[in-house]
Amino acid sequence: MEIKYNEIEKSLEIKDDLKNHYFLIKIIMILNLISATFQLSDINETEIGFIEITFLLVGISSLIILCIFVFKKSTSEKIPIEKIERLNEKTIFGKKRFSLKLSNGKNRDLTELKTQAEFAELKKLFSEIGITN
Template identity: 50%
Template sequence: MNIIYNEKENTIDIKDGLKSQYFMIKALMILNLLNAALNVSYISESGIGFMQIIWLILGLVSIVVLYFFIFKKSSQEKIDTKTIVSLTEKKVFGAKRLSLQLTNGKHRDLAYLKSSEEIIKVKKMLSKLGISA
C-alpha cells in the first residue's frame, strides 16, 4: 500500500486497489438483487414458498450492503486534505484498522497497512498535515 502526500495539489494519493474491489462488490450485489427480484417475482399457485422467502431475505441484505458501499464508504485514490475530518482507528479481531473520515460523511478505509511501522508512519504524516486522530 502506498500513501503519498502530494504537496503541489495538497492531496493524499492512496494506491491500494480498493476501488476495483468495491466495484466488484457493488456489481455482485446488483446481480444478486436482480436474481432475487426474478426469483421473488415467480409465485406459484400454492403461494409464497420457502425459496421465495430466502430470496427476499437475500435481496434485502443486498440492498443494505449496496447502501453501505454507495453512501458510507469511499474508494477515492486522490483525497484533498481539506476534505479529511479525522483519522479513525478501530480494533477488529485484535488488529488495528485505520480509516479516514471525510467531510461528506463517508469513510475511506486504509485496509492494507500490514505492520505497526506503516501505521505509525501514516499517523505521523497525517498529524503533520493537521489531521487529528
C-alpha cells in the same frame, strides 16, 4: 499500499486496488438483487416457502450492502487535505482496521495498512500535515 502527500495540490494520494474491489462487490450485489427479483417475481402464483424467504433475505441484505458501498464508502485515490476530518482506528474481531473519515460523511478504508509500524508512520505523516487522529 502507497500513501503520499502532494504538497503542490495539498492532497493525499493513495495507491491501492480498492476501487476495483468495491466495483466488483457492487456488481455482485446488483446480480444478487436481480436474481432475488426473478425468484420472487411469481410469488403470487406459488406459496411462500423456504426458498422464497431465503431469496427475500438475500435481496434485502444485498440492497443494504449496496447502499452502504454507494453512500458511505469512498474509493477516491486523491483526497484533498481539507476534506479529511480524522484517521479512524477500530478493532474488529481482534484485528485493527484503519480508515479516513471524510467531511462529506463517507469513509475511505485503508485496507492494506496491516502493521502497527505502518500505522505509526501514517500517524506521523498526518501530524506533520495537521490532521487530527
